[in-house]
Amino acid sequence: QVQLQESGPGLVKPSETLSLTCTVSGGSISSYYWSWIRQPPGKGLEWIGYIYYSGSTNYNPSLKSRVTISVDTSKNQFSLKLSSVTAADTAVYYCAREEYTWKAVAGTPSPYFDYWGQGTLVTVSS
Amino acid sequence: SYELTQPPSVSVSPGQTARITCSGDALPKQYAYWYQQKPGQAPVLVIYKDSERPSGIPERFSGSSSGTTVTLTISGVQAEDEADYYCQSADSSGTYRVFGTGTKVTVL
Numbered sequence: 001q002v003q004l005q006e007s008g009p010g011l012v013k014p015s016e017t018l019s020l021t022c023t024v025s026g027g028s029i030s031s032y033y034w035s036w037i038r039q040p041p042g043k044g045l046e047w048i049g050y051i052y053y054s055g056s057t058n059y060n061p062s063l064k065s066r067v068t069i070s071v072d073t074s075k076n077q078f079s080l081k082l083s084s085v086t087a088a089d090t091a092v093y094y095c096a097r098e099e100y101t102w103k104a105v106a107g108t109p110s111p112y113f114d115y116w117g118q119g120t121l122v123t124v125s126s
Numbered sequence: 127s128y129e130l131t132q133p134p135s136v137s138v139s140p141g142q143t144a145r146i147t148c149s150g151d152a153l154p155k156q157y158a159y160w161y162q163q164k165p166g167q168a169p170v171l172v173i174y175k176d177s178e179r180p181s182g183i184p185e186r187f188s189g190s191s192s193g194t195t196v197t198l199t200i201s202g203v204q205a206e207d208e209a210d211y212y213c214q215s216a217d218s219s220g221t222y223r224v225f226g227t228g229t230k231v232t233v234l
Contacts, residue, residue: 035223045161045169045212047223058221061127094168101175106155108220110175113161116168 022095
């Protein structure tokens, strides 16, 4: 059974960089896409971006200028950095594994999230 | 940016049927997925590929698709089904992942 665990500081000061790591156990990080998703208190889910085990990335356009996702296959980990944070970045941050199906009519991949971490609350405050 | 629209809330009595819709322009080209989220917990996949049910998910959960709208149906609602439900899909090219606005299901 694949398990994901987020780790990192729970409090970050405004204008600083938020850094989180997701450790994958019970399976290899190879051959999958891995995403970060966040949820502000009392609000909905927002996809932040993904990384493939090879290192290729894709980010939500609304966050792209501030986000960096990296992978360390030797440690079975991937990481998130979000720069210049404000109070609006206060949220529970989840890491998740992506799977894919294919809708024949479109011929494009259809991604979804099959395994999630428990989430970690990051508060941006001075 | 691409959006998926859900009703904010649905209320249903125990044993009745709850239906939650999700609308998006790319849904004819992309599958939809549904997640259940209870307070303080991570989301759990309850429907994939519009209408398939993962192992371990009760049969009362079902999904359907018609044009630009997908629907999650919970038949014979139980108290334990009270939760937030989110649809999820991607833009037509499969590049960006998108979550719906979320629907709170209240069991009366």
